[in-house]
Amino acid sequence: MTNRLSPPIILINFKTYAESTGQKALELSKQAEKAQRETHVTIGVAPQFADITTIARAVTIPVFSQHIDPIKPGNCTGHVLAESVRQAGATGTLINHSERQLKLSEIDETIKLARNNDLTTCVCANNPSISRAVATLEPDILAIEPPELIGTGIPVSKAKPEVITDTLKLVRKVNPNVVVLCGAGITQPEDVAAALKLGTQGVLVASGIVKAKDPYTIIRQFAEATKT
Amino acid sequence: MTNRLSPPIILINFKTYAESTGQKALELSKQAEKAQRETHVTIGVAPQFADITTIARAVTIPVFSQHIDPIKPGNCTGHVLAESVRQAGATGTLINHSERQLKLSEIDETIKLARNNDLTTCVCANNPSISRAVATLEPDILAIEPPELIGTGIPVSKAKPEVITDTLKLVRKVNPNVVVLCGAGITQPEDVAAALKLGTQGVLVASGIVKAKDPYTIIRQFAEATKT
Amino acid sequence: MTNRLSPPIILINFKTYAESTGQKALELSKQAEKAQRETHVTIGVAPQFADITTIARAVTIPVFSQHIDPIKPGNCTGHVLAESVRQAGATGTLINHSERQLKLSEIDETIKLARNNDLTTCVCANNPSISRAVATLEPDILAIEPPELIGTGIPVSKAKPEVITDTLKLVRKVNPNVVVLCGAGITQPEDVAAALKLGTQGVLVASGIVKAKDPYTIIRQFAEATKT
Amino acid sequence: MTNRLSPPIILINFKTYAESTGQKALELSKQAEKAQRETHVTIGVAPQFADITTIARAVTIPVFSQHIDPIKPGNCTGHVLAESVRQAGATGTLINHSERQLKLSEIDETIKLARNNDLTTCVCANNPSISRAVATLEPDILAIEPPELIGTGIPVSKAKPEVITDTLKLVRKVNPNVVVLCGAGITQPEDVAAALKLGTQGVLVASGIVKAKDPYTIIRQFAEATKT
Numbered sequence: 001m002t003n004r005l006s007p008p009i010i011l012i013n014f015k016t017y018a019e020s021t022g023q024k025a026l027e028l029s030k031q032a033e034k035a036q037r038e039t040h041v042t043i044g045v046a047p048q049f050a051d052i053t054t055i056a057r058a059v060t061i062p063v064f065s066q067h068i069d070p071i072k073p074g075n076c077t078g079h080v081l082a083e084s085v086r087q088a089g090a091t092g093t094l095i096n097h098s099e100r101q102l103k104l105s106e107i108d109e110t111i112k113l114a115r116n117n118d119l120t121t122c123v124c125a126n127n128p129s130i131s132r133a134v135a136t137l138e139p140d141i142l143a144i145e146p147p148e149l150i151g152t153g154i155p156v157s158k159a160k161p162e163v164i165t166d167t168l169k170l171v172r173k174v175n176p177n178v179v180v181l182c183g184a185g186i187t188q189p190e191d192v193a194a195a196l197k198l199g200t201q202g203v204l205v206a207s208g209i210v211k212a213k214d215p216y217t218i219i220r221q222f223a224e225a226t227k228t
Numbered sequence: 229m230t231n232r233l234s235p236p237i238i239l240i241n242f243k244t245y246a247e248s249t250g251q252k253a254l255e256l257s258k259q260a261e262k263a264q265r266e267t268h269v270t271i272g273v274a275p276q277f278a279d280i281t282t283i284a285r286a287v288t289i290p291v292f293s294q295h296i297d298p299i300k301p302g303n304c305t306g307h308v309l310a311e312s313v314r315q316a317g318a319t320g321t322l323i324n325h326s327e328r329q330l331k332l333s334e335i336d337e338t339i340k341l342a343r344n345n346d347l348t349t350c351v352c353a354n355n356p357s358i359s360r361a362v363a364t365l366e367p368d369i370l371a372i373e374p375p376e377l378i379g380t381g382i383p384v385s386k387a388k389p390e391v392i393t394d395t396l397k398l399v400r401k402v403n404p405n406v407v408v409l410c411g412a413g414i415t416q417p418e419d420v421a422a423a424l425k426l427g428t429q430g431v432l433v434a435s436g437i438v439k440a441k442d443p444y445t446i447i448r449q450f451a452e453a454t455k456t
Numbered sequence: 457m458t459n460r461l462s463p464p465i466i467l468i469n470f471k472t473y474a475e476s477t478g479q480k481a482l483e484l485s486k487q488a489e490k491a492q493r494e495t496h497v498t499i500g501v502a503p504q505f506a507d508i509t510t511i512a513r514a515v516t517i518p519v520f521s522q523h524i525d526p527i528k529p530g531n532c533t534g535h536v537l538a539e540s541v542r543q544a545g546a547t548g549t550l551i552n553h554s555e556r557q558l559k560l561s562e563i564d565e566t567i568k569l570a571r572n573n574d575l576t577t578c579v580c581a582n583n584p585s586i587s588r589a590v591a592t593l594e595p596d597i598l599a600i601e602p603p604e605l606i607g608t609g610i611p612v613s614k615a616k617p618e619v620i621t622d623t624l625k626l627v628r629k630v631n632p633n634v635v636v637l638c639g640a641g642i643t644q645p646e647d648v649a650a651a652l653k654l655g656t657q658g659v660l661v662a663s664g665i666v667k668a669k670d671p672y673t674i675i676r677q678f679a680e681a682t683k684t
Numbered sequence: 685m686t687n688r689l690s691p692p693i694i695l696i697n698f699k700t701y702a703e704s705t706g707q708k709a710l711e712l713s714k715q716a717e718k719a720q721r722e723t724h725v726t727i728g729v730a731p732q733f734a735d736i737t738t739i740a741r742a743v744t745i746p747v748f749s750q751h752i753d754p755i756k757p758g759n760c761t762g763h764v765l766a767e768s769v770r771q772a773g774a775t776g777t778l779i780n781h782s783e784r785q786l787k788l789s790e791i792d793e794t795i796k797l798a799r800n801n802d803l804t805t806c807v808c809a810n811n812p813s814i815s816r817a818v819a820t821l822e823p824d825i826l827a828i829e830p831p832e833l834i835g836t837g838i839p840v841s842k843a844k845p846e847v848i849t850d851t852l853k854l855v856r857k858v859n860p861n862v863v864v865l866c867g868a869g870i871t872q873p874e875d876v877a878a879a880l881k882l883g884t885q886g887v888l889v890a891s892g893i894v895k896a897k898d899p900y901t902i903i904r905q906f907a908e909a910t911k912t
Contacts, residue, residue, distance in 0.1 A: 017302065022311075023315070048277075048312045051281070054281050077327040083246065098305075099305040100307065104788045108811070127789075329560070330559060332557070332560045358560060471759055507772070522761050523761070531700075531783055533699045535783070540706065543705060555761040
């Protein structure tokens with residue numbers, strides 16, 4: 001696994017926000033790259049499929065797809081092929097985000113397809129028991145995001161710190177190697193610091209950065225917060 | 229509807245074939261553009277999402293997305309936003325391909341979203357009664373593809389000409405304006421000519437071109453066949 | 457089509473309410489039967505799958521399944537076979553309820569399977585354009601239910617009468633024979649009368665009856681309201 | 685968990701076969717009950733939803749639903765409520781059969797809902813890594829069924845014994861308590877004996893019994909084979 005990212009990691013999910021589509025996605029990615037250059041913290045971006053090529057050519061930070069389908073090259077009109085996002089320049093992919101959940105067998109197959117295509121896998125999970133199940137499937141990264149907190153501005157590290165600590169305990173028993181990120185509701189640098197203090201190795205963040213007035217400053221503050 | 233294409237139309241679905249992914253998708257699109265320039269027949273390409281940007285910048289022929297999701301900008305990780313493929317350069321989209329079927333209400337919503345984003349809609353249908361139902365939803369283009377013939381090399385115009393003529397009769401009663409394409413199993417120029425003779429206004433074709441040894445020659449022959 | 461019901465029709469969707477599960481579903485069905493006997497208005501019930509047998513044996517009013525899958529006998533564990541609900545005593549089925557929507561090709565196939573199994577089809581639709589598309593598929597009954605009103609207690613006949621009249625105009629052009637029911641938000645006898653005055657031939661109702669303190673009285677009032 | 689079944693277990697999945705629908709499902713269940721009475725081996729049946737009530741009233745052996753949905757009582761037309769199948773007499777449920785797969789979070793939620801409704805859970809899995817993931821979710825029973833063998837008559841115990849032994853090793857590390865069944869392709873008594881020798885505690889079987897000329901004899905032979 002040569003493409004494992006060095007924690008701490010700040011992974012920015014662009015979702016399908018207007019503020020992170022097309023030209024704006026490119027600009028945001030450049031700001032993320034600038035923050036990485038200045039702080040030396042690993043910062044990745046997960047833009048929409050159609051924006052991967054442009055961004056991957058313009059920046060040197062990790063670019064993730066937001067999803068891939070459990071398919072091989074062939075008759076799969078309208079689906080997302082691992083080979084396609086890889087050739088477009090993605091070096092990783094989100095899998096099973098709470099907004100794009102997969103069947104269990106699809107998660108298993110997708111992780112294997114991503115690995116065969118040299119894509120770092122970041123699999124999302126909603127609660128401690130699901131996180132443990134995901135950890136046994138051996139993704140590179142596990143992102144725990146209670147769906148009821150997504151987009152609320154209430155960080156899981158504050159609202160439900162026990163979700164994080166419980167998850168870490170369960171996960172470590174079945175898989176000591178997976179990198180664990182914390183997601184949902186992260187908007188303040190102190191949320192990032194809190195997530196790391198609880199034992200995670202980074203954050204998966206979306207609106208907290210994408211919808212910020214000055215995304216660059218927030219990214220930079222988040223990166224600095226990982227060092228405290 | 230300024231973005232309506234002039235029939236006859238040859239629309240090439242790249243699916244997720246290895247032969248039409250990444251750099252190869254770009255090359256194939258250039259061959260399609262060359263054939264259009266030489267024959268003046270409308271030729272469109274429908275590459276994978278991640279290839280839209282590169283192709284749309286390189287060629288002047290119509291570029292279709294293979295699918296869009298019935299969503300608006302927002303929290304839809306891993307989904308395909310009309311705005312995103314439009315900004316990437318697509319001018320149209322396939323909807324409800326037999327390999328990526330949608331719920332009825334999603335087809336209705338997706339057609340409206342595509343129209344709002346200035347995307348030409350090509351909705352696929354499997355049989356005469358489904359084609360009639362689709363026609364009432366007023367897409368720009370209707371592509372009739374019996375799924376049992378897709379990828380077989382047996383053209384519907386030969387195996388089931390009555391599917392085409394029945395479809396046209398039913399469709400015209402509820403919608404005299406929709407452009408009707410014929411798909412599934414088209415590999416020979418004579419299949420294209422036969423499809424037009426039956427009353428359709430073009431073809432939706434995939435492996436017949438994408439997996440051909442010399443795609444350019446086939447595209448060119450198909451284009452010429454529309455003139456016979 | 458010997459199993460066509462005589463309008464006006466009151467079709468009670470039991471959904472998965474606790475108040476209409478198991479023994480309570482049976483009691484509610486008996487109340488519906490009593491109201492039918494007294495008013496001679498067609499009253500049907502749509503209980504959960506597991507309750508069909510018991511209810512169909514106990515009452516003589518029409519019993520609908522809430523859904524069937526587009527499958528034939530075979531390897532379809534966990535799916536709902538038309539033959540199964542028919543043998544259990546159902547004489548009809550809802551299809552494409554807004555809480556259980558189907559792909560367009562599945563609606564088409566399911567209507568045909570239902571017909572082959574002598575089940576009256578009641579296909580649900582959300583708006584005028586979807587209703588017209590459904591009408592072309594020739595179900596026995598079309599129920600128009602704007603999803604934003606379901607369970608609100610605000611009847612579509614009051615909040616959006618134009619949805620009903622628009623729908624009827626569009627539907628009649630493509631299918632003059634389909635029986636049209638009006639759903640969503642119906643809780644008062646006057647809502648039933650209003651729905652019929654707009655030109656529909658009955659109502660599809662759920663919580664307005666199931667969650668009423670005295671369902672029998674409401675059913676009876678609804679039946680009387682169809683006569684005004 | 686008072687409703688845990690005593691291994692060895694023979695669990696018969698009726699699927700949606702014509703041979704196990706309606707009256708025939710009832711007869712088959714009576715034959716299974718007879719075989720249980722004579723052999724004292726645990727034999728369960730998993731009929732279609734609409735047949736649960738009739739069968740559960742007629743026999744005393746365990747009756748499983750083939751699926752339940754991750755829902756609570758409410759607005760879920762056409763879905764399968766745990767409370768409903770429980771009140772109909774089911775004492776257990778299959779979950780995530782390869783023909784009715786669920787999203788990972790749905791499996792987690794469904795197991796919890798089943799437990800709250802006193803239903804024994806039998807979760808199906810396709811390969812060793814998926815089986816391990818399922819085992820961490822703590823179902824009562826885990827059934828391992830390679831989908832490529834389902835309905836082939838080739839038993840996994842013969843074609844892929846390593847799938848079974850690998851699965852057992854992985855599963856036992858994360859969950860020493862779950863009862864493991866072996867499925868797919870079991871048609872002979874020797875297949876049952878082989879499955880148990882590999883360390884499983886019973887079989888999940890479908891066509892091997894349902895489509896047999898004399899199902900009773902096969903069930904009885906399978907039950908005897910568990911004792912060898």
